[in-house]
Amino acid sequence: MALVVQKYGGTSVGSTERIKIVADRVARARAKGDKLVVVVSAMAGETNRLFALANELSEDPSARETDVLVATGEQVSAALLAIRLRALRYPTVSFLAYQLKIVTDSRHGGARIQSIDADRLHAALNAGNIAVVAGYQGISPEGDITTLGRGASDLTAVALAAVLKADACEIYTDVDGVYTADPNICPKARRLDRISYDEMMEMAGLGAKVLQLRSVELARRYNVPLVVRSSFAENGVGTLVSQEEKSMEEVLVSGVTLDHNQSKITLTGVADRPGLAAKIFGPIANAGIVVDMIIQNASADGRTDLTFTVPRPDLRRALDLVNTVATEVGSAGVRYEDQVAKVSIVGIGMRTHAGVAAKMFEVLATEAINIEMIATSEIKVSVVVNAKYGELAMRALHDAFLGDGANPLPQA
Amino acid sequence: MALVVQKYGGTSVGSTERIKIVADRVARARAKGDKLVVVVSAMAGETNRLFALANELSEDPSARETDVLVATGEQVSAALLAIRLRALRYPTVSFLAYQLKIVTDSRHGGARIQSIDADRLHAALNAGNIAVVAGYQGISPEGDITTLGRGASDLTAVALAAVLKADACEIYTDVDGVYTADPNICPKARRLDRISYDEMMEMAGLGAKVLQLRSVELARRYNVPLVVRSSFAENGVGTLVSQEEKSMEEVLVSGVTLDHNQSKITLTGVADRPGLAAKIFGPIANAGIVVDMIIQNASADGRTDLTFTVPRPDLRRALDLVNTVATEVGSAGVRYEDQVAKVSIVGIGMRTHAGVAAKMFEVLATEAINIEMIATSEIKVSVVVNAKYGELAMRALHDAFLGDGANPLPQA
Numbered sequence: 001m002a003l004v005v006q007k008y009g010g011t012s013v014g015s016t017e018r019i020k021i022v023a024d025r026v027a028r029a030r031a032k033g034d035k036l037v038v039v040v041s042a043m044a045g046e047t048n049r050l051f052a053l054a055n056e057l058s059e060d061p062s063a064r065e066t067d068v069l070v071a072t073g074e075q076v077s078a079a080l081l082a083i084r085l086r087a088l089r090y091p092t093v094s095f096l097a098y099q100l101k102i103v104t105d106s107r108h109g110g111a112r113i114q115s116i117d118a119d120r121l122h123a124a125l126n127a128g129n130i131a132v133v134a135g136y137q138g139i140s141p142e143g144d145i146t147t148l149g150r151g152a153s154d155l156t157a158v159a160l161a162a163v164l165k166a167d168a169c170e171i172y173t174d175v176d177g178v179y180t181a182d183p184n185i186c187p188k189a190r191r192l193d194r195i196s197y198d199e200m201m202e203m204a205g206l207g208a209k210v211l212q213l214r215s216v217e218l219a220r221r222y223n224v225p226l227v228v229r230s231s232f233a234e235n236g237v238g239t240l241v242s243q244e245e246k247s248m249e250e251v252l253v254s255g256v257t258l259d260h261n262q263s264k265i266t267l268t269g270v271a272d273r274p275g276l277a278a279k280i281f282g283p284i285a286n287a288g289i290v291v292d293m294i295i296q297n298a299s300a301d302g303r304t305d306l307t308f309t310v311p312r313p314d315l316r317r318a319l320d321l322v323n324t325v326a327t328e329v330g331s332a333g334v335r336y337e338d339q340v341a342k343v344s345i346v347g348i349g350m351r352t353h354a355g356v357a358a359k360m361f362e363v364l365a366t367e368a369i370n371i372e373m374i375a376t377s378e379i380k381v382s383v384v385v386n387a388k389y390g391e392l393a394m395r396a397l398h399d400a401f402l403g404d405g406a407n408p409l410p411q412a
Numbered sequence: 413m414a415l416v417v418q419k420y421g422g423t424s425v426g427s428t429e430r431i432k433i434v435a436d437r438v439a440r441a442r443a444k445g446d447k448l449v450v451v452v453s454a455m456a457g458e459t460n461r462l463f464a465l466a467n468e469l470s471e472d473p474s475a476r477e478t479d480v481l482v483a484t485g486e487q488v489s490a491a492l493l494a495i496r497l498r499a500l501r502y503p504t505v506s507f508l509a510y511q512l513k514i515v516t517d518s519r520h521g522g523a524r525i526q527s528i529d530a531d532r533l534h535a536a537l538n539a540g541n542i543a544v545v546a547g548y549q550g551i552s553p554e555g556d557i558t559t560l561g562r563g564a565s566d567l568t569a570v571a572l573a574a575v576l577k578a579d580a581c582e583i584y585t586d587v588d589g590v591y592t593a594d595p596n597i598c599p600k601a602r603r604l605d606r607i608s609y610d611e612m613m614e615m616a617g618l619g620a621k622v623l624q625l626r627s628v629e630l631a632r633r634y635n636v637p638l639v640v641r642s643s644f645a646e647n648g649v650g651t652l653v654s655q656e657e658k659s660m661e662e663v664l665v666s667g668v669t670l671d672h673n674q675s676k677i678t679l680t681g682v683a684d685r686p687g688l689a690a691k692i693f694g695p696i697a698n699a700g701i702v703v704d705m706i707i708q709n710a711s712a713d714g715r716t717d718l719t720f721t722v723p724r725p726d727l728r729r730a731l732d733l734v735n736t737v738a739t740e741v742g743s744a745g746v747r748y749e750d751q752v753a754k755v756s757i758v759g760i761g762m763r764t765h766a767g768v769a770a771k772m773f774e775v776l777a778t779e780a781i782n783i784e785m786i787a788t789s790e791i792k793v794s795v796v797v798n799a800k801y802g803e804l805a806m807r808a809l810h811d812a813f814l815g816d817g818a819n820p821l822p823q824a
Contacts, residue, residue, distance in 0.1 A: 016468040023469075050488070056428040057435075057492055058499035065498065068506050069491035072484035076462070079481035080469055086477065087470035094480050098510050099555055143511055 007157035042073025063108035104138035162222035177239035269332030341390025419569035454485025475520035516550035574634035589651035681744030753802025
């Protein structure tokens with residue numbers, strides 16, 4: 001008898017009709033004899049509706065009270081699924097964060113789980129119940145409701161799987177697995193049967209929306225095998241996200257991602273002195289703006305151009321901050337590009353194979369796409385290109401590295 | 413510095429615009445220096461919406477899970493009001509039942525409050541906060557969410573006022589107080605400045621919707637002064653519901669109520685034997701149907717007609733049960749009237765003044781309204797009349813006992 005944690009996203013529980021479908025699926029798994037913990041998100045659209053209400057009442061709604069507000073979304077889903085499972089004659093109990101003592105820190109809106117008391121869950125499961133758990137929520141050490149950040153019902157599922165030492169954690173979503181690229185952009189994109197935690201983390205961080213980054217981190221830390229699967233298709237095998245295995249290294253590139261939600265800022269002719277970066281990036285970090293790529297080339301005359309990317313919604317705020325310090329750091333001027341595209345290739349095979357980056361640049365050159373910035377990590381190469389070439393770059397790289405009969409590195 | 417509990421109903425918090433109005437009112441009270449606990453209902457319509465979702469998923473939704481579901485309504489209101497008050501720069505914290513340990517029994521859907529831990533509320537108030545509390549909800553001894561029954565946010569407010577030994581409990585609603593009769597039916601109806609707990613309980617039980625019956629019972633038991641007031645009018649004095657005072661006895665009749673949601677069932681020619689009532693009313697009680705008035709007149713030949721009223725929505729079920737036992741008790745037949753009206757007059761003055769009932773019958777006779785059933789208590793006389801005469805009877809009685817220059821008992 002296995003213990004399985006299943007998680008259903010907002011689209012999967014987006015209406016009472018869909019909740020019935022989810023309940024049927026849960027019931028079949030239970031009928032096989034497995035112990036089941038089911039984590040649910042809020043019904044699609046509900047969390048946004050609640051945030052909108054808060055914004056009608058305050059320009060800057062209290063984080064503590066916003067958590068009390070939006071946590072109701074998952075509570076409603078959990079209750080409705082439990083009601084349906086009981087109507088199908090499966091003993092079921094729902095649980096909220098306070099009942100399972102999902103204790104987090106007090107960072108409302110983005111809290112981190114510190115501990116979970118599994119006793120009540122074990123007792124419910126041992127008594128033959130299906131346990132339905134409201135995702136996304138925790139309680140602070142003071143006992144107040146916290147939330148774990150957008151998309152964090154995945155995190156609840158992984159954390160429960162870890163603490164329960166579950167045999168599997170199945171993430172049901174509206175796609176049937178993790179793809180080598182966004183199929184809407186790359187018609188040749190393929191579902192991956194397996195992918196390592198490290199690769200999945202890079203892909204999640206680079207904008208692939210299937211799994212929340214922190215959930216993959218947590219799964220990796222506690223070695224929780226994740227299966228990503230469609231809640232609509234009946235017999236999909238999905239994608240297994242797990243520890244790296246030797247065989248995985250034979251796959252050079254696992255995926256290609258595209259993030260066209262970035263902007264680029266350049267300070268020209270900056271005096272290249274110690275402390276320069278702190279002066280520029282300190283205020284930006286304090287404003288909570290995430291700087292992704294930074295490029296600086298020291299020049300012979302002691303002056304340099306400094307270029308970096310920020311998420312597009314933060315561009316105006318970032319520019320205001322940069323303009324304030326520009327003269328102070330002796331910059332000749334500030335330029336920006338409103339929209340740029342970041343295209344990345346990810347694969348643990350890169351660790352052992354040289355030449356991936358070179359091949360990447362060659363593919364882009366063949367398409368006459370100019371590379372504006374480059375950043376690399378052990379298992380990733382990212383380039384920034386003009387926004388209008390983003391999708392073309394993604395398709396070209398996908399087909400070269402992952403297309404039918406692709407032979408990306410003949411020299412290897 | 414007074415400690416005041418305020419309660420706002422579903423219409424008062426029915427939109428973000430209305431929540432802003434409520435917040436302004438709360439803020440003004442706080443600015444006067446009072447310690448404030450504010451209890452809120454779900455936004456108007458929300459509880460019904462949630463019940464409807466449950467009914468889409470189950471013909472008989474689990475009571476435990478339905479409580480988890482519908483309790484979100486008050487949670488949303490509490491969070492939104494707290495968000496607004498904080499936007500107005502008033503330190504505010506919201507509380508749910510689990511945080512205040514509002515412990516109830518385990519009767520989901522109609523739980524009774526057993527205890528409340530006031531420590532956290534006192535601490536929040538002493539730190540200068542406004543406390544906003546989600547009404548209607550409690551937790552069972554096992555820590556599961558319970559609800560206290562429809563309209564029971566009043567009960568939360570009164571219970572908190574009792575445990576906090578509040579100086580006042582103000583019930584804000586969409587009318588400006590308790591009226592001598594429903595103004596929609598009696599144009600001459602007047603707002604009462606004061607009414608006793610006992611009279612208010614009779615009126616709540618008889619269908620006046622302003623206050624929930626159990627809330628008045630609880631207020632009476634703990635001697636919590638209630639003020640019923642409009643949340644829309646700015647300076648309304650409302651109605652004070654309090655202990656009986658000597659002066660109140662001078663008011664012969666405080667109100668006239670009408671309940672046209674009743675049906676009447678008659679078993680004719682029943683053999684008048686011991687145990688008869690148990691045979692007939694046992695199954696009805698077991699089915700959860702509330703029988704209101706019962707009339708039985710023993711006759712000389714040992715046979716009798718037995719007549720009683722049930723709420724109209726329960727008529728069909730009651731008839732099925734009665735027909736099952738009718739032959740068993742030797743009844744000659746079962747008759748029913750789909751809709752009858754119960755008209756009542758209430759007043760503690762009746763205790764000391766004879767002749768109120770007689771005057772009532774005289775008024776109805778003048779209007780040529782036939783009385784089908786009569787029931788009396790110490791401070792109430794109720795009659796059942798043909799439904800089509802209900803409103804006429806109410807108006808006639810109101811004008812006779814409570815109209816301008818009414819002189820109801822010239823003989824007293």
